Amino acid sequence: DAMVIQNPRYQVTQFGKPVTLSCSQTLNHNVMYWYQQKSSQAPKLLFHYYDKDFNNEADTPDNFQSRRPNTSFCFLDIRSPGLGDAAMYLCATSRRQGASNQPQHFGDGTRLSIL
Amino acid sequence: AQRVTQPEKLLSVFKGAPVELKCNYSYSGSPELFWYVQYSRQRLQLLLRHISRESIKGFTADLNKGETSFHLKKPFAQEEDSAMYYCALKTGAGSYQLTFGKGTKLSVIP
Structure with a gap:
């Protein structure tokens, strides 16, 4: 099945220790997204890639970075995680065709805990 | 700026009852x-979109x-409808950009 795969499902890191979350897709979608979802809150868009074009949301902290080395993979790097960064991180993809951006497909998410 | 509000955090209905x-x-x-739906231990998935006008x-x-x-809306709730809806x-x-509401947890009571 074509899908969006996030690894790992659960990640524990120490306060201030850099961590990388991984997302891959077999849908061949040209757009990839990272969302942060804290407990009982709505998913919040951090940034997205349209092909190699990176787009950061205005309120995404500088602590969060992303890389997309190819169409299939996208990484979320948290340079110095703080306790407030503990959350579920969701990866999503979509296909953009011309001026239309199709609905987003989500991965299972990675739950990040900070010690 | 755009905003989405889902006023109910939790909604419980009996099986066979209408849901809104x-x-x-x-x-x-x-x-x-x-509308996106997330069943227990599953990923967030698209349920429907307004431009499709589908059921x-x-x-x-x-x-x-x-x-x-x-x-x-659904006229008759089923147990398998229990999930989180965004x-x-x-x-x-x-x-x-997709702006989400905080979600409503639907619980269908057998």
Whole structure:
């Protein structure tokens, strides 16, 4: 099945220790997204890639970075995680065709805990 | 800025009873509205979108621009409908940003 795969499902890191979350897709979608979802809150868009074009949301902290080395993979790097960064991180993809951006497909998410 | 409001955090109904999950939005332009569903231990998945005007798993939702609402309805709830439901808004066909509501947890009582 074509899908969006996030690894790992659960990640524990120490306060201030850099961590990388991984997302891959077999849908061949040209757009990839990272969302942060804290407990009982709505998913919040951090940034997205349209092909190699990176787009950061205005309120995404500088602590969060992303890389997309190819169409299939996208990484979320948290340079110095703080306790407030503990959350579920969701990866999503979509296909953009011309001026239309199709609905987003989500991965299972990675739950990040900070010690 | 756009906003999506789901006023009910939790909704419990009996099996066979009608279900209505409320969603209101604020956006001055022409939005695209979606309902996403997350079953227990599964990923967030698209349930339906307003431009398709379709019924999925017995659910329908009509965009009411006058009331800025996009309520999700089903005439007879089933146990397998128990899940978390998120309403989401996109500010246009080409927009990348999807603004979610906080979600409503639907619990169908056997």
